Amino acid sequence: MESLVNRTKFRLLLILVFGTLSLIGLFIYSLTVGSYNIGWYDAISAFFSAVSNGGETTTTEERIVYLVRFPRFLAAVGVGIGLAIAGVIMQAVVRNPLVDPYITGVSSGASFGAVSFMMLGFMSGTMAVYALPISAFIGAVAAFFITIGVSEASGGRPITFVLSGVIVGFAFSSLTNILVVENPDQLKGVLFWMFGSLTAPDLTQCAILLFVVAIIGAIVLLYARELNVILLGEEQGSQLGVNVRKVKLLMMVLSSIVTAVCVAFTGVIAFLGLIVPHMARMLVGGDHRLLLPASIIIGANFLLATDILCRFIGDLPIGAIVSLIGAPFFGYLLIRRGKEYSN
Numbered sequence: 001m002e003s004l005v006n007r008t009k010f011r012l013l014l015i016l017v018f019g020t021l022s023l024i025g026l027f028i029y030s031l032t033v034g035s036y037n038i039g040w041y042d043a044i045s046a047f048f049s050a051v052s053n054g055g056e057t058t059t060t061e062e063r064i065v066y067l068v069r070f071p072r073f074l075a076a077v078g079v080g081i082g083l084a085i086a087g088v089i090m091q092a093v094v095r096n097p098l099v100d101p102y103i104t105g106v107s108s109g110a111s112f113g114a115v116s117f118m119m120l121g122f123m124s125g126t127m128a129v130y131a132l133p134i135s136a137f138i139g140a141v142a143a144f145f146i147t148i149g150v151s152e153a154s155g156g157r158p159i160t161f162v163l164s165g166v167i168v169g170f171a172f173s174s175l176t177n178i179l180v181v182e183n184p185d186q187l188k189g190v191l192f193w194m195f196g197s198l199t200a201p202d203l204t205q206c207a208i209l210l211f212v213v214a215i216i217g218a219i220v221l222l223y224a225r226e227l228n229v230i231l232l233g234e235e236q237g238s239q240l241g242v243n244v245r246k247v248k249l250l251m252m253v254l255s256s257i258v259t260a261v262c263v264a265f266t267g268v269i270a271f272l273g274l275i276v277p278h279m280a281r282m283l284v285g286g287d288h289r290l291l292l293p294a295s296i297i298i299g300a301n302f303l304l305a306t307d308i309l310c311r312f313i314g315d316l317p318i319g320a321i322v323s324l325i326g327a328p329f330f331g332y333l334l335i336r337r338g339k340e341y342s343n
Helices: 002-030 040-052 060-094 106-120 125-153 158-182 184-194 203-222 224-230 234-239 244-266 272-284 288-312 318-341
Strands: none
Touching (some): 002 272, 060 158, 106 184, 106 244, 158 184
């Protein structure tokens, strides 16, 4: 048993080391990929030149590398980590690895908030750049609290939480569709946002995103033991001195906040919160003290690599590509593992 634990810890160490080296390599490569060709040496030089000048850019290469491609890298890392953490949390709370962060209805709520802003133009001027993510965040939080309310009114069990999220998600999706039909001239921009994109956030928005993800990630890591206990059930959790119901509620709130922030800045990127935790679970097992760090590094690498792929094939919305990868992966999980989690 002890040798198995040691092997698992060694695997985590390898994931962290090689994952960090991979992130560095992907970062350098991401600065060179795009419609404007820049060699890796010129890209690195332009990046460090802009950094040494306090963010002031003087050449075309510096502007592209520092103001366009660097924020895109930060957004990929932040959202990859955020959705991976949210996925681990939701799979632990619901006790089923076949769910992802969007079961709370936050993606549909965020879509409705963002589309409402785009269609109705609630704000304009200098604050307009922040109005879209703010509107999306408000919609996501509203959807989450409605989901919680419906779930608690129907018993507060994991299955009622999932069903409540589905109901709320359909309701907000219907409202979004009505807005889109009534404003067809805005359809292209709406669809691009609803399928996810890493091109929108600037450096300030990326800083906000990374700050929220870092804070919530640190809190969740501190609760890794409690997440392990949740899997045992409320009765056994109580015997071990853990208020399972209270921890579940806290984890659901944290998961929904980080998901809402990610969706608010980059749109809907589905399936990442399903795929990444399961990949990490296959490598390091179900102990959340190991699963969370592994999911963090895998999530960052996965989304960054997918973003680079998107640029090669025409800068398509990244959410669409992740979903294209995630759909067959979900089918595989459902066939191979679904019966184990039917209760």
